[in-house]
Amino acid sequence: MELTKEQFIRDFKDALHEEQLIRVADATPTELFQALARTIRKYITPMWLKRRNQLVEDKQKIAYYFSIEFLPGRMLETNLLNLGILEVIKDGFDELGIDFTSVKRAEHDMALGNGGLGRLAAAFMDSLATTGYPGFGNGIRYRYGLFKQKIVDGYQIELPDDWFGSLGNVWEIRKDHDIVDVKIFGHVYLSVNEDGRVVPVYENSKTLRAVPYDVPQIGFENGIVNNLRLWDVEIPIEHEMGYPTIEERRKITDITAILYPDDSSYEGKELRLIQEYFMTSAGLQTIIKSYLKQGLPLERIHEKVSVHINDTHPAVAPAEFLRILMDDYGLEWADAWNATVKTMSYTNHTILSEALEKWDAELFKSVLPRVYQIILEIDHRYVAEMAARGVDASMIEHTRIVKDDQVHMAHLAIIGGHSINGVAKLHTELLKEDTLRDFYAIYPEKFNNKTNGIVQRRWLQIADEPLSKEIDQVIGTGWRKDIHQLRKLLDYKDDQQVLADFYRVKQEAKERLARFIAETTGVEVSTNAIFDVQVKRLHAYKRQLLNLLHILKLYWDLKDNPDKDMVPRVFIFGAKAAPGYHFAKSVIKLINEVANLVNHDESLQGKLKVVFLENYRVSLAELIIPAADVSEQISLASKEASGTSNMKFMMTGAITLATLDGANIEIKDEVGDENIVIFGMDKDEVYRHYEQHDYYSRALYEANPTIRRVVDSFVDGTIPNVRNEGSEIYEALITHNDEYFLLEDFESYVAAQEKIDQLYRDKEVWARMSLINIATSDKFTSDDTIEQYAQEIWNLER
Ligand code: 26Q
Numbered sequence: 001m002e003l004t005k006e007q008f009i010r011d012f013k014d015a016l017h018e019e020q021l022i023r024v025a026d027a028t029p030t031e032l033f034q035a036l037a038r039t040i041r042k043y044i045t046p047m048w049l050k051r052r053n054q055l056v057e058d059k060q061k062i063a064y065y066f067s068i069e070f071l072p073g074r075m076l077e078t079n080l081l082n083l084g085i086l087e088v089i090k091d092g093f094d095e096l097g098i099d100f101t102s103v104k105r106a107e108h109d110m111a112l113g114n115g116g117l118g119r120l121a122a123a124f125m126d127s128l129a130t131t132g133y134p135g136f137g138n139g140i141r142y143r144y145g146l147f148k149q150k151i152v153d154g155y156q157i158e159l160p161d162d163w164f165g166s167l168g169n170v171w172e173i174r175k176d177h178d179i180v181d182v183k184i185f186g187h188v189y190l191s192v193n194e195d196g197r198v199v200p201v202y203e204n205s206k207t208l209r210a211v212p213y214d215v216p217q218i219g220f221e222n223g224i225v226n227n228l229r230l231w232d233v234e235i236p237i238e239h240e241m242g243y244p245t246i247e248e249r250r251k252i253t254d255i256t257a258i259l260y261p262d263d264s265s266y267e268g269k270e271l272r273l274i275q276e277y278f279m280t281s282a283g284l285q286t287i288i289k290s291y292l293k294q295g296l297p298l299e300r301i302h303e304k305v306s307v308h309i310n311d312t313h314p315a316v317a318p319a320e321f322l323r324i325l326m327d328d329y330g331l332e333w334a335d336a337w338n339a340t341v342k343t344m345s346y347t348n349h350t351i352l353s354e355a356l357e358k359w360d361a362e363l364f365k366s367v368l369p370r371v372y373q374i375i376l377e378i379d380h381r382y383v384a385e386m387a388a389r390g391v392d393a394s395m396i397e398h399t400r401i402v403k404d405d406q407v408h409m410a411h412l413a414i415i416g417g418h419s420i421n422g423v424a425k426l427h428t429e430l431l432k433e434d435t436l437r438d439f440y441a442i443y444p445e446k447f448n449n450k451t452n453g454i455v456q457r458r459w460l461q462i463a464d465e466p467l468s469k470e471i472d473q474v475i476g477t478g479w480r481k482d483i484h485q486l487r488k489l490l491d492y493k494d495d496q497q498v499l500a501d502f503y504r505v506k507q508e509a510k511e512r513l514a515r516f517i518a519e520t521t522g523v524e525v526s527t528n529a530i531f532d533v534q535v536k537r538l539h540a541y542k543r544q545l546l547n548l549l550h551i552l553k554l555y556w557d558l559k560d561n562p563d564k565d566m567v568p569r570v571f572i573f574g575a576k577a578a579p580g581y582h583f584a585k586s587v588i589k590l591i592n593e594v595a596n597l598v599n600h601d602e603s604l605q606g607k608l609k610v611v612f613l614e615n616y617r618v619s620l621a622e623l624i625i626p627a628a629d630v631s632e633q634i635s636l637a638s639k640e641a642s643g644t645s646n647m648k649f650m651m652t653g654a655i656t657l658a659t660l661d662g663a664n665i666e667i668k669d670e671v672g673d674e675n676i677v678i679f680g681m682d683k684d685e686v687y688r689h690y691e692q693h694d695y696y697s698r699a700l701y702e703a704n705p706t707i708r709r710v711v712d713s714f715v716d717g718t719i720p721n722v723r724n725e726g727s728e729i730y731e732a733l734i735t736h737n738d739e740y741f742l743l744e745d746f747e748s749y750v751a752a753q754e755k756i757d758q759l760y761r762d763k764e765v766w767a768r769m770s771l772i773n774i775a776t777s778d779k780f781t782s783d784d785t786i787e788q789y790a791q792e793i794w795n796l797e798r
Contacts, residue, residue: 001043001223003085008039008092015039024096029106030167032098033076036089037107037170040079044216048225055134059294059304062134063794064287065124066280066317067310069259070139070228071113071146072122073618075171075215076104077462082130082218108163109619110171111145112230114263115537116452116644117349119618120423120782121310123455123644127786129219129226130457132798135790138283138314140275141172141213141230142259149576149615154592154721158261158579172213172230180285181236182208182278188369200327200370208252209234210282220457221481231282232256262578264539265354273359273367280314284321288329298325299335302342306794309346309417312357312409318344318416319374327370333377344417345793347450348410349641351427351435352541357409364407375401375412382415391442398438414439414446419793421450424642424663426683450789451666452642453782456483459648463622467505467652467774474498483783489775499767506629506653506770513627517572517611523599525609529568530760533654534632535616535624538575538584541639545587545729546742547571547632550753551594551610552710552718558604567760570609574616574624583732586725588612590714593722621645626652629766630756633658634749636740638683640664651777653770655759657752659745663780670776675769677759679752680745689741697738700746707743 016022016035027035055062072078080086093100113119121137128135147158163169186205193199210231217226233255235244244252255274284307291301309315318340325336350356365372379401386396397403401411414420414436420443422428428449432440440447461468461480471479474492479485492498510527517525525531534547551571557564573591577584595610613620631649633640633656640662650656650667658664659680668676681689689695701707711733713719714726733743760766790796 001047001083001085003043003088005088005092005095008085008088009096011039011042012036012092012096015042024098029102032103033106034167034170036103037076040076040083041170043083043085044079044218044225047218047223048216048227051225052227056293059296060134061304061306061794061796062136063128063306063308063790063796064136064138064283065121065128065308065310066138066283066314067118067121068140068276068279068313069113069118069310070121070125070137070230071111071115071118071618072125073109073111073458073622074104074107075110076107078126078458079171079216079218081457081462082126082220084221105619108165109145109617110169111161111163111617112139112142112259114146114259114261116642117263117311120452120644123453123782124786124789125217125226125228126220126455126457127453127782128790129217129224130222131783131786131790132219132222132224133786133790133794133796134226135786135794135796136226137217137228137230138279139228139230140256140259140279141232143257144259146259146576146617147261147579151588151592151612151614154589154596156577156585156588169213169215172215175212175214175229178212178286180210180282182210182281182285184208184274184277184367186369188373197330200373202370205369207236208255208278209236210278212282212286229283229286231279233278261576262580263355263537264352264578264581264584266357268358268360268363270363270367273364276313277316277320277368277371280317281320284317284324288324298329298331299339301325302339305343306345306796307343308789308794309344309413311347311349312413315346315357315409315413316368316371318412319371319378322378323371323374326374337378337381340416341418344413345419345421346410346413346417347421347423348427348431348436349423351430351641352639353435359407359409361402361405361407372407375407378412378416386442395438395441399442410436411439414443418446419448420446421448421793422641423450423452424666425449425451426638426660426665427641427662430638430683448792450785450793451663451780452644452647453780453785454644454647454651456651456778456781456783458622459625459651463648464509464626464652466508467502467626470501470505471774473501483778483781486775486778489771493768493771493775496764499764499771502653502771502774503763503767506627509627509652510629513572513623516623517613520613521611523595523609523611525570525611526568526606529570529607529609530629530756531570531572531627532630532632532657532756533572533624533628533649534634535572535574535613535621536643536645538577538581538587540583541740542635543740543742544573544575544591546634546745546749547573548587548591548594549707549710549742549746550749551598551608552713553706553750554608555594555598555604556706556709556713558607562603562605564607566607567757568607568609570611572611572613572624572628574613574620576616583728586728589725590719590722590729593719593725596721597719621648625649625654628652628654629760630654631656631658633661633664634680634745635659635661636745637661637681637686639740647777647780650773651780653774655756655766655769655773657756666779670779671769671773675772677752677755679748681741686741689744695737695741695744697741697743698734700743701734704743704747706750707746711743
């Protein structure tokens, strides 16, 4: 958009004066943020309205991305950048004597997600708007986002994330116009109405009021504003509900109160099922209503609507869509089913079987009696159709939706949709040949890969502004609009000056992080050290513990030989553990106690530091990632579906230290073998162990003195204050046979770390690797990922 500095200053002052009756000089960062955000909102509104009207007029097909999580982080700077007014606003603030950075930091992260899956959903919203496709989000407006993590005495403590504060969310608009009812519980029987049609009759069901709040999603410098719709629950008007008690009111408002903080194991909690159904039903109802306004027949709704199911959390969608088409609008099964399958598509994000969603049939039936009837019907018809096709009986049994008194949500999503995709090449291959192989045999045409991506605008332009400016110097600014121009940097891979400049920019990012580390933890770290970073959710399969084993190995090396020739290292961790995930919490405690041990040991001469930064979140990632030299992506091969932080590190010039897992493989393909450090078993080797049952961790422990010394540190008093945690970890590694093969991969990990040490000694070599990583990271823009979804799954037009 066009905006002059003078106009902006007038608008901004108006907002501050009118709404807060305060002068610039007296306003706090929070007040300034509020006034700025309101000013921006005024700029957005006309574009938003225009987009809405134009889509209705043109009767364009719209894709709706259903996700129980969206994790955008802060929105202010992204919004300004995408509107094309970031520089004008910064100039205006300079003139007013306001520090932009402190204002931007006054915004609370919007953290309605756990990690990768939620962040990906937010990235897709940005990329949909940027590529200009009509793609809208549908989710939940949680009252509290992902818990805030504090570290007390080395332990994780969880505090509520009160992200509204007293001021609410400035970016949202409540849409009373689109309120709908959602029914749960009770009983349903079928009856014949006056027209002779079979209709369901509900008894004793509860009605929830679903209220949408819309958040604008702004495209990059294209004037397009899409919509992210987040649903909140309210207590229905009294006459509809009788007089609810306080207890009953509380039960209702609880539905959107919290985001489930567990991304690792699935637990069949009734409230979670209600959340899933609530957002799915509300979303589908309004989608169908708005489609009908076009005056087209419902049998052809798939020509104008796509519904995407982000993991199984909204996988009730096919059944609910059928229900609405049949019960509310009178379609016949065959027509409704045809439209449903063509409308729905699904992304799988995990191959860990413990994370696959299955609901106890009795529980499901009690919460969603009518939807359950419909699921049974889908299941019966599926079984009959497959039998008629001559599909093997055991294969039918494996793939049906309801079996052993459980409802298998992934099966519903696959059978009830036309597309299923994994999130990296390896992951999709594993789905086809292992986890979902029976489905692949039945429906090969439904399977496809969509490798994840990241928003380069946030991770490069915003999070690493100094590097962005350096890139401008070398290849001009064209890459900001067309990320593929980053490849021009390859022409400078032997240019000593450019390499030196890039190296300096990295050092400056490290200095910023070092200051933050000193301020928040009191630990002094040298920027001459290698900044070695692992930030992601804490999970056994991600193997933060392997990183810690290597740290302990270095510790013993230095104790034995204080003059050991090594480049100093700072190991930086950030990780939240699911509150009920005992093992993960023990690993956090251990990292913190190892940090205490090494950071205060003078004999190590500052060669080894360990830092755990609490409350890892999007805004902290923006500070940490540009400052990394080494990106730790060390999951056990086959376990990490894709990973996305690996892409962010690459884009800001870190060298990836990785197993051949998830998208690491595709990073390696881009940068070439010399510009990444790979170690450990590949997925075939891991699978061979599974088949042959031949892994015995105790043998490695007994045969390898280094491993023994490192593992013994957990239980021999080396690390203070970890009596319980230390023995738990020891047990996991030795007694319980080391489920994620840490000891098997240990030696090759150590060797890989030694290679990093050698490479880092030659600044030029390192800077060249770093530059090649940056130059080829265009491969992972989520704009291209979305382009593929739009073309190959949703069939959208711009
Ligand atoms: C399920 C049921 C009940 C409660 C919570 C959940 C739940 C919530 C979140 C289950 C899983 C998640 C999140 C999963 C996730 O983030 N997966 C990651 O998705 C990324 C984007 O595709 C990948 O890059 C990562 O590899 C994958 O781990």
